[in-house]
Amino acid sequence: MSYDNFEASFTKENKKLKIVLAITILISLSAVILQFFDRRYFLYQGVTIFEERPLTEEICRLAFVGLAGGTPNPHVIHDEVIKIAEKDNFSMTIDKIFQVKSLEVGACKIILKSEGMLTAFKIKLQGSDKNPFYYKLIQLDEVPAKEEM
Numbered sequence: 001m002s003y004d005n006f007e008a009s010f011t012k013e014n015k016k017l018k019i020v021l022a023i024t025i026l027i028s029l030s031a032v033i034l035q036f037f038d039r040r041y042f043l044y045q046g047v048t049i050f051e052e053r054p055l056t057e058e059i060c061r062l063a064f065v066g067l068a069g070g071t072p073n074p075h076v077i078h079d080e081v082i083k084i085a086e087k088d089n090f091s092m093t094i095d096k097i098f099q100v101k102s103l104e105v106g107a108c109k110i111i112l113k114s115e116g117m118l119t120a121f122k123i124k125l126q127g128s129d130k131n132p133f134y135y136k137l138i139q140l141d142e143v144p145a146k147e148e149m
Contacts, residue, residue, distance in 0.1 A: 053102040056135060060108040060123045061100045063137035068092045068114075077137045078126060106135070109143070119143075 063076045070091045072082045084090075095113040102108045106127055111120045124139035 053105075053108075055133070056102045056106070056108050056125060057100045059125060059133060059135045059137070060102075060110055061097065064110050064121065064123065064140070065094065065097075067137075067140070068094050075132045076135070081137055081140065 059076050062073060066073045066077060067081075067085055067090055072085055074082060077085075092114050095115070097110065097112045098118075099111045100108060101111075103122070106125045108123050108125070109120060110123060111118070113119075120143040122141045122143055123137055124141075125135040126138040127135050
């Protein structure tokens with residue numbers, strides 16, 4: 001085998017490898033570009049996916065149920081509110097809670113049925129890193145019926 005034949009076959013093989021490499025790179029690049037620009041649409045049927053301020057809503061629910069049931073939880077209710085509730089004997093039966101909604105930062109509204117009557121309360125929360133669950137109930141106001149409509 002002469003050197004010229006070896007060089008010719010070597011360059012032919014190199015050209016084939018370069019072409020295969022170029023085709024592989026182009027296919028990979030097109031796959032990445034298609035993956036990047038691919039749009040996916042999901043149809044979801046069910047309850048809400050994104051909840052707004054779930055911590056405040058849960059603290060409001062726990063605090064109100066505790067106050068209404070006569071067993072206030074000091075981890076979610078401020079001590080002064082517990083003293084006032086014990087002094088005034090705040091208790092009520094809750095038939096069903098319809099909605100707990102976060103109004104703004106540190107406030108929420110709870111709508112419930114108690115003894116056959118539809119009632120609503122606005123709850124204000126105090127946020128502090130010293131509290132075990134960051135928020136504590138600091139104020140509870142019954143919403144008059146004219147504001148509910």
